[in-house]
Amino acid sequence: MAESIAMLPSSISSNAPLDHHLRLLPRSLCNTQKLYRCPEACMSDSLSRNSLVAKYTSTQSSLLFANKQSQSRQKCLTPLKAVATSETPANSASPLIGNDKIGVLLLNLGGPETLDDVQPFLFNLFADPDIIRLPRLFRFLQKPLAQFISVFRASKSKEGYAAIGGGSPLRKITDAQAEELRKSLWSKNVPAKVYVGMRYWHPFTEEAIQQIKRDGITKLVVLPLYPQFSISTSGSSLRLLESIFREDEYLVNMQHTVIPSWYQREGYIKAMANLIEMELKIFDSPDKVVIFFSAHGVPLAYVEEAGDPYKAEMEECVDLIIEELEKRKITNAYTLAYQSRVGPVEWLKPYTDETIIDLGKKGVKSLLAVPISFVSEHIETLEEIDVEYKELALKCGIENWGRVPALGCEPAFISDLADAVIESLPYVGAMAVSNIEARQSLVPLGSVEELLAAYDSQRRELPPPVTVWEWGWTKSAETWNGRAAMLAVLVLLVLEVTTGEGFLHQWGILPLFR
Numbered sequence: 001m002a003e004s005i006a007m008l009p010s011s012i013s014s015n016a017p018l019d020h021h022l023r024l025l026p027r028s029l030c031n032t033q034k035l036y037r038c039p040e041a042c043m044s045d046s047l048s049r050n051s052l053v054a055k056y057t058s059t060q061s062s063l064l065f066a067n068k069q070s071q072s073r074q075k076c077l078t079p080l081k082a083v084a085t086s087e088t089p090a091n092s093a094s095p096l097i098g099n100d101k102i103g104v105l106l107l108n109l110g111g112p113e114t115l116d117d118v119q120p121f122l123f124n125l126f127a128d129p130d131i132i133r134l135p136r137l138f139r140f141l142q143k144p145l146a147q148f149i150s151v152f153r154a155s156k157s158k159e160g161y162a163a164i165g166g167g168s169p170l171r172k173i174t175d176a177q178a179e180e181l182r183k184s185l186w187s188k189n190v191p192a193k194v195y196v197g198m199r200y201w202h203p204f205t206e207e208a209i210q211q212i213k214r215d216g217i218t219k220l221v222v223l224p225l226y227p228q229f230s231i232s233t234s235g236s237s238l239r240l241l242e243s244i245f246r247e248d249e250y251l252v253n254m255q256h257t258v259i260p261s262w263y264q265r266e267g268y269i270k271a272m273a274n275l276i277e278m279e280l281k282i283f284d285s286p287d288k289v290v291i292f293f294s295a296h297g298v299p300l301a302y303v304e305e306a307g308d309p310y311k312a313e314m315e316e317c318v319d320l321i322i323e324e325l326e327k328r329k330i331t332n333a334y335t336l337a338y339q340s341r342v343g344p345v346e347w348l349k350p351y352t353d354e355t356i357i358d359l360g361k362k363g364v365k366s367l368l369a370v371p372i373s374f375v376s377e378h379i380e381t382l383e384e385i386d387v388e389y390k391e392l393a394l395k396c397g398i399e400n401w402g403r404v405p406a407l408g409c410e411p412a413f414i415s416d417l418a419d420a421v422i423e424s425l426p427y428v429g430a431m432a433v434s435n436i437e438a439r440q441s442l443v444p445l446g447s448v449e450e451l452l453a454a455y456d457s458q459r460r461e462l463p464p465p466v467t468v469w470e471w472g473w474t475k476s477a478e479t480w481n482g483r484a485a486m487l488a489v490l491v492l493l494v495l496e497v498t499t500g501e502g503f504l505h506q507w508g509i510l511p512l513f514r
């Protein structure tokens with residue numbers, strides 16, 4: 001059996017040129033004000049596309065990256081030898097580097113595969129305290145509330161899923177991405193197994209972890225398939241992983257590292273720019289098209305109260321894509337807005353629908369929508385953007401509409417994910433505190449525990465994204481009181497009409513039958 005030996009990077013030796021890392025460092029590491037280009041500036045001549053606004057102060061504290069089983073740093077930075085046999089089957093159950101069996105766990109949201117799955121899927125979603133965080137005193141209501149809201153919302157959601165073929169394409173696409181990533185890793189002499197762990201539907205994270213144990217994986221790279229970190233997405237999955245790891249002796253001894261976000265990677269940025277460049281060419285006058293980045297929203301309180309880095313990462317991501325486009329002499333106007341709001345609380349602004357209406361009023365005629373928070377097609381690209389927002393845009397006078405496809409299995413993107421995994425391997429179970437390269441993003445590489453400790457450590461109570469009853473003169477109480485009052489009036493009316501008795505009859509508003 002022929003054996004090939006390849007050297008893996010001694011520390012992070014990214015394919016990305018050094019200046020790319022360096023360019024990102026001041027933004028990512030300093031605790032001073034961050035500068036962002038004003039997205040609203042896109043429509044204004046006076047505010048050039050390069051106008052800078054101070055928007056965000058990173059609260060990033062220095063983090064200690066060591067999981068319980070951390071090796072000495074010296075050891076982790078020793079070049080690893082990747083041992084792959086040319087005859088090893090691609091789906092071998094025992095992928096080895098040295099004596100280690102390497103696994104990559106892709107974390108994703110999951111989606112209902114049939115219309116019957118919609119309500120239980122929604123139940124799982126709303127039962128997650130990172131989606132609806134109830135006050136401590138009311139935690140026991142989490143499941144009944146999730147049941148209530150999921151039943152209440154299911155019919156609306158089902159309409160959406162019916163419109164895109166009767167279910168979410170997420171599982172199929174994520175499985176395909178996992179397979180392409182595995183092939184890419186093997187082609188780079190890293191024989192790893194790749195697993196998919198969904199948060200709210202099959203294959204659940206718990207199932208993936210069982211398989212990881214059965215396969216005897218000893219080093220695990222955890223890679224959420226969200227380019228930007230949010231408490232409500234990657235954070236929620238990491239919290240689940242933490243609880244699974246904590247209770248399992250095997251997992252406690254398995255070394256791991258997490259790549260919490262990767263929006264800043266050159267390969268991802270270039271892949272997004274490629275897609276935008278290609279779609280722009282379809283328009284008659286490509287330079288007149290406004291590039292409309294539409295990100296999934298989160299409630300404002302996640303960012304302002306719990307310190308979710310999601311908004312800052314999203315804005316930085318858009319900046320980096322725009323910089324890449326500028327290098328290609330593409331200098332279109334652009335804007336960023338947030339979609340998919342659920343419930344009455346305030347979410348990140350500007351909202352996508354309101355921004356489309358504004359752009360229409362300002363006379364914009366061509367719009368290219370760019371979904372930016374997710375790398376697969378899903379209900380919010382296929383239904384919300386392609387149907388609802390397109391319809392709204394056409395109604396608002398926008399004549400030419402285009403949409404950039406999600407990255408899916410785009411080869412340059414998958415290859416870059418593989419590089420991200422390879423670059424993280426020296427940090428599996430290791431301390432990376434002083435490694436500048438490991439700290440490129442607002443949420444740098446670390447272990448599950450460290451990341452959860454760094455973000456949202458107190459797990460503060462947040463206003464829920466859906467209407468939940470609260471005591472006092474609050475918005476939700478007003479909403480629920482209003483609904484209760486309307487219901488009571490309806491019941492009284494029905495009683496009046498059916499019994500012929502009541503206030504309206506006594507006051508002579510309705511005729512007395514007697």
Ligand SMILES: C=CC1=C(C)c2cc3[nH]c(cc4nc(cc5[nH]c(cc1n2)c(C)c5CCC(=O)O)C(CCC(=O)O)=C4C)c(C)c3C=C
Nearest residue numbers: 111112131157168230232233296298342373374378379465
């Ligand atoms: C980065 C992406 C996402 C963030 C942030 C996010 C936060 C978030 N979502 C909800 C509520 C719902 N999300 C739903 C579906 C859904 N959400 C995302 C991504 C993010 N969510 C995706 C990719 C999908 C689609 C999955 C699919 O099946 O294709 C749904 C269900 C669909 C619907 O009824 O609209 C809900 C509900 C909240 C409350 C939230 C932040 C707190």
Ligand SMILES: [Fe+2]
Nearest residue numbers: 109296297340
């Ligand atoms: Fe969502």
